[in-house]
Amino acid sequence: MKRMASVNRFIQFNNETIDTKLLHGMEMLAGALADAPYLKVTTRKLVEFRPSESTLSISVFWRHRAPHIERLGYKSDIYLMAAGFWRDFDVPAWRTFISSNSPLPELKQQLLLCAEEFRLSEKIKKARPGTAEAFKVREETYAGYHKDRYKGNRQKGFAVDAFLNAAYLRLRSIDVVDTEEWEPLFFMWSRMFDAQSTADSAEVVGAMMDRLEYLFEADLVHGYYTFGEAVEKNQPFRYHEGIEPEQSDDEEKIDTIEEWFQSWHRESEASESAAMEFELEQGGSGYAEGGREEYGSGEVEHTAKGDSRGEHKEDNETDDRQMASSSKKAGTKFGNANNRVAYTESRIRIAAGQRGQIEEWRRKQAPYVKSLLRELKKRMMQKQQSLRTNLNAGRLSKDLLPLVIEDRPKPFYRKSAPSKELDAVFCLLIDGSASMIDKLDETKQAVLLFHDVLRGLGVPHEIVLFYEDAYEASDDRQPNYFEWMHKMEDGTLDHADAIASMEAHEDNRDGFAIRWMSDRLRSRQEKHRFLLVFSDGEPSAYNYAENGVVDTADAVAEAKKQNIEVLHLFLSNGTISDEQAAFYRMMYGNKSVSADSLEHFVDQTLRLLKRTLHLIIQSV
Template sequence: MDLARSLTKQKELQVDYNYLSYYHPQDQMLYMSRFWDPFPDQKKKLGLKSDLYIQALGFAQETDYLSILDYSRASESLSFSSFAKQLLAMVEELRLLEPCVRKRPGIEQAMLIRTQTYRNYYQEQLTRHIERQRWAEALLCVLYIRLTSDGAYSVLDIPFELDQICEPLTTELIQLYECDSTNEAARLCMKQWPRLEAFLKQDMHVQYFMLFTHQLQAASTDNIDDLTRKNQLKNEDSIEQTNAEESEAHEDKLPSWHRETSKPTESFLQFELESGTKIHLLGQGIREAEDGDQALGSVQASSRASTGSDFTEQELQQAERDVQEKDHTHGGKAYPYGKANQFAVVRYLSAQEPSIEDRQLYAQYTREVRPWVRTLQNTINKTLEHKQHAPFRGLHVGRLQRNLLPLWTDKQPRLFYKKQQQSNELDACFALLVDCSSSMLDKMDQTKKGIILFHEALAALKIKHSIHGFWEEASQSTDTYQPNVLFNALSFEQSCWPNSGPEILQLSPQEDNRDGYMIRLLTESLLKQSEKHRILLVFSDGEPAATGYDDQGIVDTYQAVLHARKQGITVIGVFLSTEDIQPQEQQAMKNIYGKQHLLINDVAKLPEHMAPLLKQLILKQIV
């Protein structure tokens, strides 16, 4: 924090983590990337330092945001708008490397490690994108490798069509190292648009580089001038009033009122407050989870800093009343997905055909979880078989039982029984919702094993289920437009197909998470299913965090869970962590899911916890 403020000369600058590293001039925020989390401590430290240096010495001091705004507006009409923006973000970052090292020669090693690590990473990503024919993503990866290499890029094994477009682009874009300003870099990128338009048939869906534009577009030129100011004003002079009338005008206050605590004033202009008084957050007793009670535990961890994890009983009761009012007034048509999500829109993505690598890795994971699947399957099948043959006893009509003792002991003896005729198929369906926010970066691989156990166990029992990932595109979100993605890894129809499952491996960490909105969408999907019992599991590693959602995310998610339960859907939250769970995290999870949540402080043990949870849920539907 101190180093960032010293480099940028901004006393109010804050430093935080995000999926991608970028500088936010309006909020005076500098984000370092969680990309470095899985690396060894020494490399991680240098990587995070390189993020800080490139943002504080480069983007905060050298970048011209007016040029970025002009470029962004011009690219909106392109069919490859996301690629165009990420191209400029990449070119600008590479352009700033040399000026940063020139200002601080001691950071050269960190910058070198940064470039080498990202080059290796994009090499791995390139192979996947080529296999899946994602040419926009593959093109950006190739360009980064070639623009940061010393000639070794010629050994890249890429398709001929991709190489044909990359060769002239590399020749042109290599001039970025001669650019002296953001404006020159932007013009260099714009010159490539005609060539890109002829090659790219679809835009990028993966975010590799962050270009800060969405809030700039809503700002005036004066505001942008303030953003791009390198130093604070030395003087803050005020103009003295020489006219009594003018003085009175400046002394006028814009009054505020609230219907619960005050009355309207006579002023023509006034604010009506949404809430009248401040409320103390609840931080009282924490429920301790037991090993045998993990299916009904309590939790929460944040994907980024948030202060809204605790709520008073009054706030939660008010949230419950809001849900009840919504259910009785036109189905809540004014805000069908909650007032906090009135500007949220959803984009549905479907899994692509799994690659050979994915199928091989899936087979390996399946072998690891097979013992739990087999045990669970045997338990459920034996329970079903026992129930099918076990008779109903204590009836007034039917077959006469051998034990006639109740004739003398009971006033109204029930001496008859009937055998049951039960189906071997369970009348239930499951949905699994997986948080794909950036904080899942260090947990996603282990989480996938638990998801595979979930799929294999239910498929073996022929129980219909679906698996979805979700995230909000933070880089595109504004105060009035919040795009969310619901990724369909496995649909209800595909869940019991032979060889289904490798699509699960396409789940990956992305950006923010708007949990309440997605729970409502999955509730709608579950209500369309014909099964009698419907269960929704939500995998998450932190509080809901999205644009304009931090302060109301927990209450909104609680309302979504409550609404689903009122529709007869069982909702269980599963908290994932790699370290000890903190009390405030437990309290936040309790506020959202009540007693029906599961705490896992070691995500590597997720399969061990999933098996008894599924067993308990399925047996509950049988009894």
């Protein structure tokens, strides 16, 4: 299930956080250089290509270095992949090269990638002089790395690894000791200075391999280069009832990495479009008597959780609660990290026997709610101004006689300001993951406070629980659920029973939920639009670990561009560390606040609401 906040991970060396702004910048740079806006960037041990995920992976080699070295190092990775390998690496030549058998396959492949890195780096620097600084940092840092590894590999007897280290250094004109036996090989290696293509590099490495296979019995022990996914790996066809795969006798010819990625991207979009077209044209729309669809899988049956047989009988909720919502496909609308998500929207199922607990919570919160409402309404009344005359500035009065008969006339006046309602809308997203199970009571009380204050002010608001079904999630489909406790169109209806019916489920896909709610807020006409996220840990869902942090930060940035203010309240049952606070600021900026104990969660919610509403009143 969801990983708890990073402070709880006691293995420090595995406690890595991601600079989401830096990674987002690398993604923008890669998309611009490759002219491929669909590209994603993530971090892995080595630089590699992953077309099935539309991803370029930059190396964690640059972590824990001086900030300017880290930044330029990551840039050099992007330059090498998106401006070098992307269009100038010959895929057929690579496939031909690796298809021939060798007793040293790892050395063979990594030596060619080492050669191509050198060739393409030199080509990029000539074509784009602005990249020279990044490549200078890259070569200096890697030269130091290979020097150290060369010494260590020599001492440990890893001769093949030492040879690769020395080969890297020789291309940068750096000599190393104890290489006399390899000098004939390095003489052939020097032909790389004249290489103009992947085929040329392959010819140089191929000529060296006969002697290398004679000198060395064992292959490389460590990995210094990797290509990523195999070029032969094809996009799997996703079968849907009523759709047949297209038959083709001729395999699409792929000459460059750009074409390889485009092929995956096109097929992925085509597969999604075909599936959606079938579901729209052929999918059943009938519903069983109990509220579930007559046709559908187990996932759709799970959506019957939104069917209500509780105590609420408001007319405007009947349709929502008597029929489970059908699953919708996210596609590319909600970010690349969520393109396999299928989401279901429904009203939360009301649990019986909650009334006594609700009355107790409201009895405790009543003084705070009444005090806040009284204060806010007073401030709103103070914004009203009565008619004032005889002013030095303002609107010119129709009675201009004072201009003639008075030495210091004051012929201006100000109109009374009409009373205004708060021009705002609030949406509250509540993390419904498993780790919330020990915090549910405090969360329900905080949400009830939120609900009662906004109802008292007549402010439209929405309250939604979000989660992912971890047990049903797969590579092809990640089912997510949104359960409404209160909808904007419900006005001031009391939905305390729905709030008290919240339950903890499995995982949380925060970036997707923020985009989903932002999409709903975008159509609202209110001047002030707020999206509050209540969560107790970092995003965690299927294939949503490291990229989940980046996806959430991107979703927050996108919401801000749409004039939606995203606020985050972190709920913890322990003291908040500086590390945790910094982690959430990385995703939410300075709009993330923390409750350092369960007892303070309601207080922090009240403080957050109070501060936000005061700002709205001041702007009226």
